[in-house]
Amino acid sequence: MAIWKPDLSSRVGPKYLQIVEAMAEDIATGRLPQGARLPPHRELAYQLDVSPNTTSRAYAEAVKRALLKGEVGRGTFVRLSKSDPAQAEPESLKRAASGPIDLSRNLPMPGFSERHIRRVMAEIANDAGLRSLLDYQTDTDLPHHRVAGQTWLDNCGLASGLDCIVPVVGGQHGILCVLMALLQSGDLLLAEALTYTPVLAMAARLNLQTGAVAMDGDGVMPEAFEAWCRDAKPKAFYLTPTLQAPTTVTLSEARRTRIAEIAAQYGVLLIEDDVFGPLKSDNPVPLVQIAPETTIYVTSLSKAVAPGLRVGFLKAPAKLAAALHQSVNLSVWMTPPLTLEVASRLIEDGTAAELASQQQRVARHRQRLVQDILGMAAIPSPSDGFHVWLPLPQGWRADVFSSECARLSVRVSEARSFAMNASDAPEAIRLCVSHEANEERVQRGLEIVAGVLRQKPSGSSMVI
Incomplete structure (x- = not known):
């Protein structure tokens, strides 16, 4: 890209702060892309007709604000945004007992789950059925896993027929399977303006367009969703109605009902992420109960039982179940039977609840x-x-x-x-x-x- 030169003509205040504010705006709008190399501060000072001390101070302030990152011997670069999981550097999820x-x-x-999982794994190890869990399976080969999924859905506040339950490798995998199965390259996927950003990385990998649905203090706004539907013909709307991440808002039943009505009117698929639902004691009726023919419900055991199990379930309209099963087969062939068996036993004996x-x-x-x-x-x-x-x-x-x-x-x-x-x-x-x-x-x-x-x-x- 050409050398970056900020426009300071309409700005007020100390020059170094004008430079930082212009930098922040250009990063936000994409004019200054992530990973871009900034000109040396002396060169920028010459371009702006200011002292090198001013640009040096601006760069230092931008580093403090986490806009820039200096690399010894290479220069100064726009920091990769954590909001883009496809580009951000991986960080450890270990829970340190010291340090920051x-x-x-x-x-x-x-x-909480460790002693229970030890018990269940010991039971499975001594069970004659272990051999079948170590072989290739399909969902129909081990129907009791889908029965356990039904029980977990009951715990989440909804009922479902067994033909509509699709086991997946956690909620994130479930969302990916939905997008792979039901959206095509170029389709428009909507999400809340503040959202679970791995979904945006998935959309980018699948060449989907994305649109942000505006929110207020009570969550996503039905009228903003309707405006998108009226003007842009979206294919699907991904949202987290309960304990929304990051805002914590739980969408009212009135807003849920209105969103369901709009989705039905315009033929938009709702993808309801309810991984936090098991943590809420007075959760409103899930969207999938209001609009069962236009909603795919995603849940998992990760937030409530054990993240390492990587077990989740989709509840889908019967007409979409086959496509979702095929998407699971394409991505992992089968949801691992051994972990499904551990999760199923924890669900069925009441331990998961x-x-x-x-x-x-x-x-x-x-x-x-x-x-x-x-x-x-x-x-x-x-x-x-x-x-x-x-x-x-x-x-x-x-x-x-x-x-x-x-x-x-x-x-x-x-x-x-x-x-x-x-x-x-x-x-x-x-x-x-x-x-x-x-x-x-x-x-x-x-x-x-x-x-x-x-x-x-x-x-x-x-x-x-």
């Missing part, structure tokens, strides 16, 4: 901890789940706030990480309180966040 406190991972509490209840109790306890430390006024939507949405006080930028927390050894996620359009991201962060097993670390991390909230943003943090 991680409030950025939305994982369930560890440890009890583990979900344990996760619920811990979630409620830690949510109270958040409210005690941060204050109810800071939390617009108290949640039953493991994550918290924290709009920032006037003057704070989310990237600067996140960097300040990181400087104090606390990791958080800024709203931009979840935004379909980075320029539309609000100044907010998401906190997760379950990845850290040690409650003292969670408490210490929240106290540090509370301390940053009490700070008055410096001049370099103010929105200009």
Whole structure:
């Protein structure tokens, strides 16, 4: 690309901050793409007719805001956005007992399931049926796995015929199977403006177009969805109606009903991600119950039982079940029978439901901890789940706030990480309180966040 030269003609304030603000806007709009190399600060100073000290200070501030990354011997580059899982560098998911406190991972509490899984694995090892679990299977070869799926769906608040249940390798795999089976290259996939961003990476790999459906304080807006349907003919709409990530909002039954009506009117497939549903004690009626012929329901055991099992289930209209089975076969041939057997036994003997209840109790306890430390006024939507949405006080930028927390050894996620359009991201962060097993670390991390909230943003943090 040509040398980057920001337009400062309409900006006010210190020159170095004008450069940083222009840089942030150009990154958000794609004019300055991820991974792009910035000109040396002396060269940029010459182009802008400012002192090298000004551009050097601007670059330092941009690094602080996590816009840029310097590489010794190579130069300064636009940092890869965490909102693009296809490009972001992989990071470990291990739960460290020391070091930075991680409030950025939305994982369930560890440890509850271990003794139960040990028991079930011992039972399977001594069972005469083990041999069949180690061979190739189809869904119809082991029908009791689909019966267990039916029981889990019952636990999630909905009933389904067995011919509509498709076992998958966790919720993310289930979503991918839906997109592979039912959308074609060039189709338009809608999602909430703040969303589970791996879906966007899937869409990119499948050459799907994507569109952001606007949200307000009560979640995704039916009128915004209808506008897309009227003007652009989308094929599907992916959404998380319960404990939405990252905002924690649970969509009202009235909005669910209206979205179902719009989808039926325009022939749009709804993909309902309900992986957080088992954590909510008073969940409204699932979309799939309101619109069973236009909704595919995705659930898994990852958030409520054990992420490492990688077991989930799709509930689909009967007319779509065959295509989804074929998509599973294409991607992994078969959902692993051995892990399905472990999950099925935990479901059928009631252990899975009890583990979900344990996760619920811990979630409620830690949510109270958040409210005690941060204050109810800071939390617009108290949640039953493991994550918290924290709009920032006037003057704070989310990237600067996140960097300040990181400087104090606390990791958080800024709203931009979840935004379909980075320029539309609000100044907010998401906190997760379950990845850290040690409650003292969670408490210490929240106290540090509370301390940053009490700070008055410096001049370099103010929105200009």
